[in-house]
Amino acid sequence: MPPSVLSKTNFLYGLQCHKYLWTLMHEPHSVPPPDAAMQFVFDQGHEVGDFAKKLFPGGIDIPTGDFSANTRITRENLNGTRPIFEAGILADNIFCRVDVLNPVGDGSWDIIEVKSATSVKDVNILDVAFQRFCCESAGLKIRNCKLAYINTRYIRHGEIDPQQLFTIEDITERVSEVSGSLAEQVEEILAVMYQQQCPEEGIGPHCTDPYECPLQQACWSFLPENNIFDLYWAGKKRFELYKNGIVHMKDLPAGFELNGKQQIQVNCVASGEPYVNKEGIKSFLDSLQYPVYYLDFETFGTAIPLFEGIRPYQQIPFQFSLHVALNNSEGAVHFSFLAEGPEDPRPKLAAELKQLLGDSGSIVAYYAPFEKQVLNELAVTFPEYREWVDGLQGRIIDLLKPFSNFHYYHPKQKGSASLKKVLPALTGISYEGLSINDGKLAGVAFMAATFGNASEEDRRKIRRDLQEYCGQDTGGMVEIINKLCEMAG
Ligand code: SF4
Helix, strand or coil: CCCCCEEHHHHHHHHHCHHHHHHHHHCHHHCCCCCHHHHHHHHHHHHHHHHHHHHCCCCEECCCCCHHHHHHHHHHHCCCCCCEEEEEEEECCEEEEEEEEEECCCCEEEEEEECCCCCCCHHHHHHHHHHHHHHHHCCCEEEEEEEEEECCCCCCCCCCCHHHHEEEEECHHHHHHHHCCHHHHHHHHHHHHHCCCCCCCCCCHHHCCCCCCCCHHHHCCCCCCCEHHHCCCCCCHHHHHHHCCCCEHHHCCCCCCCCHHHHHHHHHHHHCCCEECHHHHHHHHHCCCCCEEEEEEEEECCCCCCCCCCCCCCCEEEEEEEEEECCCCCCCEEEEEECCCCCCCHHHHHHHHHHHHCCCCCEEECCHHHHHHHHHHHHHHCHHHHHHHHHHHCCEEECCHHHHCCCEECHHHCCCCCHHHHHHHHHCCCCCCCCCCCHHHHHHHHHHHHHCCCCHHHHHHHHHHHHHHHHHHHHHHHHHHHHHHHHHC
């Protein structure tokens, strides 16, 4: 596409932030590439887009690789009566690619935008409004605008049924509502694109909404340690403070209303010391019944369900790590499961876990609702596990609680009670050196190793990295409990 042409994607980026769009156009080398988790989201989008074509039999697939060929072949088919996929529409200096341009008689068309999301978002309305503006500017008659997105109530039985997989919603009215100012917005964004200087733009909520901006590291790097954006659950208040020139937590004005947890945090920043509520910690530890099982699942979810009986994006457990401590003085024994091969991993995983979890003793998880949900969903697909799963629920204890309740807080947690922040702050064990260091990456890596075309060497490395990562989560929980025991005395 010629650099002077404004695409739909860049229009949306420009609406989000002028600086981001300008950098993307003028200094693309300074925009970090998407990480594996983000790339997976993009790939899912393409897969879903291809699948949606089944909803429009007889459609013409326009090749997208070559911009000129894409727009030319689209033009050649605009007099026809068949749906057009990936229709490239150029109107002066704006361009859009329409997922499906569907003929509806008397020379009019419906625009169908396909998303791998599960609901209609405001940004989707602007996205389609730009497409309609572009199509109408190119002389097309547009009747209705629709969004096809993933229906999360669909459950796969046999072959995927595209009619059931997608919800198609008419968004024509909502598109019209935002279209009044579209011509001016396009002019404004084109002007940003053509200017020589990078526009000034301060940080704000727009850095993550509607998209996570990849320039955040650069733009936010000026903030000092213990800045107000780390204030626990402070939401929009943080931006109000920032607008009023308050950057560091120590500069919070006297009388600024803080809740109990935020007050603990601010006190810890001032003193540099952790906060310990011995009674709270003791009461949590008293709830543990030995043997204690430290459990963590890794999961993946796909827009198009891979296995029988599951919903889109249902989290499929493929790995668990389990540390078992018989009492609080001996070391814990480690067990693990990592699925092999492309079949549904759940039957083997459930059978193995059932063997290991025993009939009594606490099951400790970090953010336990997730482990509870994974177990529950196992029992939905495999009712033979229902009784066992129901029996486990009352044994599950959430290790997040002492930290989200601020029974312990260390300034290094930076306002977060997540395991990734608590473990290093409390024990010095860090996730930084690990190749896989969060759950999303774990799921994506497993999929690459299992369903992708990773080489044997890469596959082996991914499996080793997965074992190391998941093992650190449960081994880390053991260390955290040991530290809490020391504190409780
Ligand atoms: S991080 Fe924020 S300010 Fe910086 S380019 Fe992105 S959206 Fe704009």
